[in-house]
Amino acid sequence: MAGFITFIEESYNELVQKVTWPTWAELQESTVLVFIATAIIGLLIFLMDFVFGVTSNPYWKGVVGFLYNFLT
Numbered sequence: 070m071a072g073f074i075t076f077i078e079e080s081y082n083e084l085v086q087k088v089t090w091p092t093w094a095e096l097q098e099s100t101v102l103v104f105i106a107t108a109i110i111g112l113l114i115f116l117m118d119f120v121f122g123v124t125s126n127p128y129w130k131g132v133v134g135f136l137y138n139f140l141t
Contacts, residue, residue, distance in 0.1 A: 118131075119131065119132070120132045120133060121133055121134075122134045
């Protein structure tokens, strides 16, 4: 049990004294960056679904499927 208490004390000391926590401005900047990256990736996935088609929709086969049906 003494080893566990020592572990908790050392972990607390490390978190308080050795870890450098980000400032509020750095947190806001990182949050905005994550939101922008998420929006871009979501848009790319939407465009890929639109171009190649969603298999669950029998009416829309995507741009590629439309061109295939149009040419055949």
